[in-house]
Amino acid sequence: MIVLGCNGFTRGAGIFAEHFGAVGIDKHYILGHDAGASLLVDGKLVAAVEEERLNREKKTSDFPINSVTWCLEFAGIEFSDVDLIAIPWNFSTEVVNGLLLGLAHTPMKAEAKLDLLGRLGTLIIDALGHDAVLADFAARTGFTPDPDKVVFVPHHLAHAMTGYYSAGLKDSAFLISDGRAELFSSLTGEIRDGKITIFQESAITATDSIGLLFASITRYLGFVPNIDEYKIMGLSGFAEPPTPNPFLEHFIQLHDDGRYTLTVPHDLDDARCYDPLLEQHFGPLQDTVEYRANLASAAQEMLTVVTSHQLRALETKTDLRHLLFEGGVALNCVNNTKLLESSDFTDMDVSFGASDTGVAIGAAVYAWINHPTTAAQPKTPQPITPYLGPEYDDTAIEAALHDFADQIDWHRLGDDELIDQVAKLLTDKVVIGWFEGRIEHGPRALGHRSILANPAFPDIKDVINTRVKHREPFRPFAPIVLESDAPKIFDMGRKTRSPYMTFVFPVQPDFTDVIPGAIHVDGTSRVQTITDDDTPRLAALLRQFTALTDVPCLINTSFNVAGEPIVCTPADAISCFLGTEIDYLVVGNHLVRKRRSDRS
Structure with a gap:
């Protein structure tokens, strides 16, 4: 069974701007933000990417046409091959009735209620309702889906299924909490054998x-x-x-x-x-x-x-x-x-797609697990990876490098030589852009589109914040550490791993002077643990760096500047490199430097 997950609305942002004032600082105060698509094939998540990575509009809520197109092309399938389309919102008749009931009991003047009712009607009829979603899909893709093959998944249940899938389909209790979904902002419950039970009294x-x-x-x-x-x-x-x-x-x-x-x-x-x-x-x-x-x-x-x-x-x-x-x-x-x-x-x-970046995944999982043809079948956990988006081969990388040939120099190196040279560079107070493999999914850089630096320098945070990221000086940076080394360096408590940078741990006393650049003012670090299975080349780099320095961590922050999405393509990476004071860039097996005149 092939399931396409899809989050985003063509008219959503415009309606929220015109009718609800979601402009300027409030422009992300809308539904459908973190638009994206996913593709589940026989229970295996084969592709997922956020639309912002491709259209370069941070937290976009637009219909994810680029993401949908890429997912299908990556898998080599057509729209006609898709068995189900999963939407992580369900503005059903019951939900609309609930909205109307809530509005009726809201302490507002009658005129204000009628005004809000009209605006909500426009939003649902033109963007969020079932018919609007189907029309939007057809208009943007050129493919008219069979309504019986479109599954509208309540938003919080899509969140729950994202976590359930990421945790290996393990029976679990859950807490879902966000800004808002269709009617609620938070739910608790449990998932057993793929079946969700909501504890309604705690909604x-x-x-x-x-x-x-x-x-x-x-x-x-x-x-x-x-x-x-x-x-x-x-x-x-x-x-x-x-x-x-x-x-x-x-x-x-x-x-x-x-x-x-x-x-x-x-x-x-x-x-x-x-x-x-x-x-x-x-x-x-x-x-x-x-x-x-x-x-x-x-x-x-x-x-x-x-x-x-x-x-x-x-x-x-x-x-x-x-x-x-x-x-x-x-x-x-x-x-x-x-x-x-x-x-x-x-x-x-806490999954790598815990925010709305992951609901296109969760909706697809929900549709797969609950479909009549698969509901009774045993579900086998699949290997989980956040590296689900586009990757670029040497041909694409070298084409991008040549496009910027008047501003950069580069050399292609073998794997061992690249690891050795980059590890040696990182012994100094340098900042390196690191670009490899398939782009990670979710809001955190997890080592495929990252900026790396040596945490032994206490002022490296200031260097990155001011010279590279162009952001506030109080912002901390996260360390990557080998999973096997993590308990030695951090007080992990009940956790044995933190692969998605979703937990914070106190730094052990023996290491506070070893990695000062990766420690927040309160003595903690937001840790990403890695293994050879997760990201082998980054693990090899960390081992080599540690062998040279006795420093068991590297700083890892997202490869972007403030206000921009994480880089996706080689051209994105080179442009960001040239527009900041990043010292070196690794793109695949290519070590890139700025032309000497540009570095002076």
């Missing part, structure tokens, strides 16, 4: 969304909501949360069954609805790290308290001890470690 409405509150905090502090929340996470390490915490005193109420509500429900029609409350309890906004760090630390503590409350209730409802945490909130890796360590769960997985 959280969109108007009580902790994800949307965190987005409001992000916006209030001058960052871009639904994209820069990780900056709040990074800032939180610079301060202790205030006592008492205003968020826990005045913003959040905890209830039985793991539920919580916001004391002031989120006004989904007003992106700045919490600004007055934030100013009331934290004082007038100040453009200082101290003010932002104080508020960020309070927000981080709130997130941990709320999600821990959800997990305590979940523990009482299931005897499963493996936990899946998915949704945009699960990208808060500082919170993830605390959640696991304070829970009764033995392990927790």
Whole structure:
């Protein structure tokens, strides 16, 4: 069975901009962001790529025409070969009825309700409804799908299936939390033999969304909501949360069954609805790290308290001890470690597609597992890799290099020679762009489109932030480490591996002076563990580098600059290299330098 997963809407961004004010800093405050496509063939995930990698529009919500086209071409199939098309949204009649019921009970004037009703109608009829999605697919691809072969998957169930597939189809409890889906912002439940059970009593409405509150905090502090929340996470390490915490005193109420509500429900029609409350309890906004760090630390503590409350209730409802945490909130890796360590769960997985980057995968898995022809069949776990997107052979790489021949010099090296030379370069305070194989899926660079540096230099963070990434100086960088070495260098707690950079661990005392460039101000690191099976060439480079330096980690950050998607093609990589102060570039087996006149 061939299943195509597809996330994104042609008219979504335009309708949200025109009718809901999602422009400027709020341009990502829409449904369908992180558009992309996936392809599942007989239960094996053979291809997946985010549309932003191909159309170069960060967090795009457009219909993923480039992603769909690439997935099919990669697999050598036509639209007519596809058995099912899976959409990770389901604005069904029941969902629309729920929206109408919620609107009816919203404390708004009648005129305002009618206005909002009209705008919601436009959104659903023209973009999100079943007929609109089918028409959009046909218009953009030229292929008219059979409606009986299109599976509309509730958004949070797509998230759950992403985690379930990534964890090897292991029976698991789950917590899903994000900004909002069709009606809810958070669900808990369990998956047994591929069947999902939702614990409805713990469902959280969109108007009580902790994800949307965190987005409001992000916006209030001058960052871009639904994209820069990780900056709040990074800032939180610079301060202790205030006592008492205003968020826990005045913003959040905890209830039985793991539920919580916001004391002031989120006004989904007003992106700045919490600004007055934030100013009331934290004082007038100040453009200082101290003010932002104080508020960020309070927000981080709130997130941990709320999600821990959800997990305590979940523990009482299931005897499963493996936990899946998915949704945009699960990208808060500082919170993830605390959640696991304070829970009764033995392990927790957060996938490489935990945010909406992964829902095209989860929707395809859901459609495959639940289809009548496959539902009763035993499901065999498949090898899991995040390296699912396009790759480029020597011919494509050399063509791109020649296009920039007036600005660069390069040499093609054998594998061993390349590893040896790059490891030697990294013994100095240099920054290297690293481009190999198929591009990784998800928001984090995992070693195929990465920027690498030596963490032994305490100021290497400043070098990368100012000279390369062009971003705030408080932002930390993650280390890559061999999985076998990780417990020696980091206090891993219950975790034995962290392959997707979704957990944060304290650095062991013996290594704080060894890798200072990869340690955040709070003494922790967001770790990516690697093995020879995951990414053999990067593992070989790390071994060689360690042999030369006795430093067991390398800094790994995404190969892009602020505001741009991670590079995808060789030309993307070379352009980024030339537009920054990256010292060297590795593209496949080619070691690239800038022309001497450009380096002077």
